[in-house]
Amino acid sequence: MEENSRPLDTLNAARNKTVMVDLKNGYRYVGKLKAFDIHINVVLSDADEHHNGDVKRKLGNVFIRGDTITIISPA
Amino acid sequence: MEENSRPLDTLNAARNKTVMVDLKNGYRYVGKLKAFDIHINVVLSDADEHHNGDVKRKLGNVFIRGDTITIISPA
Amino acid sequence: MEENSRPLDTLNAARNKTVMVDLKNGYRYVGKLKAFDIHINVVLSDADEHHNGDVKRKLGNVFIRGDTITIISPA
Amino acid sequence: MEENSRPLDTLNAARNKTVMVDLKNGYRYVGKLKAFDIHINVVLSDADEHHNGDVKRKLGNVFIRGDTITIISPA
């Protein structure tokens, strides 16, 4: 993610790159950032679900509802 | 779910396919995606309710309120 | 509930049929769907309140605030 | 509460009748429905506060903020 003046520019610069998405419930999803919108709804491809440090599932594509997200960061 | 540039395009591509919907309360619903809207309210058909790894109920159609959803993914 | 392309169409098709409404707090209300709106505020008639698998109360009509609902499904 | 096609019509029909209002925090208020608005903010008169099956306080008039309400039902 490059540095930009607006937060969504930063997400835009991360398209097609691998990111880590942490949720309020403690789950983490790691995958390629394919899409997002102003609500921070996010779609990852080739995503893994992590919990308590373990990979729980391989999910392929996953739609993550924005209001459940805490942070998004390069993996 | 195909890769698209907006998250809702991705849900649209999943219509009539089997998806898994995880809720904030730990319940999971698996069924065919019949409808959704911008609030991510979702309708599944032929849906099963899962909790703690078990199928709890067969529900047929189910309307899921968007703000209770964490992720939607192909089953 | 018939299958429709928008989630609220699905609720509309369920009018005057018996539905099960699950809340975030673990309570369930089973009754005839009389009314709903875009916030998913719902009115049931002839409603029973269930908790932990037991019928707790017979309520007659009940107004349920939408933001407390997780799912609505045919009973 | 009579049966109507919109949820707020149902509340309107309950004006000046005794209703039970359950909150997300487990408290219940029973009193005469004097007023409500689209946020489901509610005013009861001659209200009692119930908790764990006991009447805790006699409150007279009480304003209840809508977003704390789960259900409203005839007492």
Add this chain to the structure above:
Amino acid sequence: MEENSRPLDTLNAARNKTVMVDLKNGYRYVGKLKAFDIHINVVLSDADEHHNGDVKRKLGNVFIRGDTITIISPA
């Protein structure tokens, strides 16, 4: 608080009278109602903070954010 047809009319009638404001976190504030707005943000004067049945602090004026409030009632 007099009986009125809209909930905010009821709050308006309580201006300069002593009210009890209960919060979602279990705290209670008792003081004179000086101001409120449509979000139910409230200002009390000569306010006491109560918790678990005890007066914890004398606060003088206090601004209470509306979304943290459950009920407002005459003291």
Add this chain to the structure above:
Amino acid sequence: MEENSRPLDTLNAARNKTVMVDLKNGYRYVGKLKAFDIHINVVLSDADEHHNGDVKRKLGNVFIRGDTITIISPA
């Protein structure tokens, strides 16, 4: 904070005075009120962070997100 008819007038009257800001998570910030907006986002200067009755940190300036605040009161 002087008494005014709208809650934000009350906050306005408290500018450059020392206030106590309590959060939903139990933390308290005490400092000089420098800025606020309609969301009740607040900026304090010369702020101390309190928790369980102890001063945890001296923070200087602090931006507090409005939706995490329960009350604001003169210190």
Add this chain to the structure above:
Amino acid sequence: MEENSRPLDTLNAARNKTVMVDLKNGYRYVGKLKAFDIHINVVLSDADEHHNGDVKRKLGNVFIRGDTITIISPA
């Protein structure tokens, strides 16, 4: 962060300076403030994740969703 009359002016004055961002879930992120918006979505660069007093991870850039933030303060 300099003192300004609106909270977002204060965040603006902190651009490119090191800030501490505390979340509702107890995590803290410390990094250089690169971007923010009116929802208080924030981007930090060179960010560390702290929890229970320890640095848990070095994250580089991190996007933090605004509604999960409690406070932002100079580090």
